[in-house]
Amino acid sequence: MLDKQLQEQNEKVASKDDFPINWIDRVSLFLSHTIKYLIPIIVLVMMYEIFMRYIMEKPTMWVNELSLWLAGICYLVGGIYATRLRSHIRIVILYDYVSRPTQRIFDLISTIIIVTFAAAVIYGGMEDAYRSFINWERFATYWDPPIPATMKPLTLICVFLIAVQSVNNLIIDWRNPKEKQYDPSKDLK
Known part of the structure; x- marks a missing residue:
């Protein structure tokens, strides 16, 4: 029942913007819409640091590293999402004409x-x-988080998914008579 509803919803989205949603797009959307929740966590952690440093006068040693770690994850997954939206850098001076x-x-x-x-x-x-x-390589600091152990493999995974998404975009766009601008707000519905 749930699969049928999800399929109907995907068909509605695809018919609205002429960008069909296949399994590659679902993976990209799942990752990007899941990872976006790290941004408020970064903000909360930074607010905690501000409170501890300036109100309690007890600065933390781990907040900066955690913020960089989470922001790095957001950045990497953001590349997949940007590729899906076709919002990567493109020199349009020739392309559009x-x-x-x-x-x-x-x-x-x-x-x-x-x-x-x-x-x-x-x-x-x-x-x-x-x-x-x-x-399980660590960052070699006081807090010593496993940033290299997680970010190095994640970088390769994201680069692979960007390449797969690029091929997927090429296949989808190849059939279009003229490239259409993608409306990212359609992903939120």
């Missing part, structure tokens, strides 16, 4: 570059990320 077949060539070149870059980053970072995770 050429025919759709030429735009498709530009899109293909862009996707090939993204996938090649992702493959190089994953290939180059796999050993270090694996070693950091297996050894």
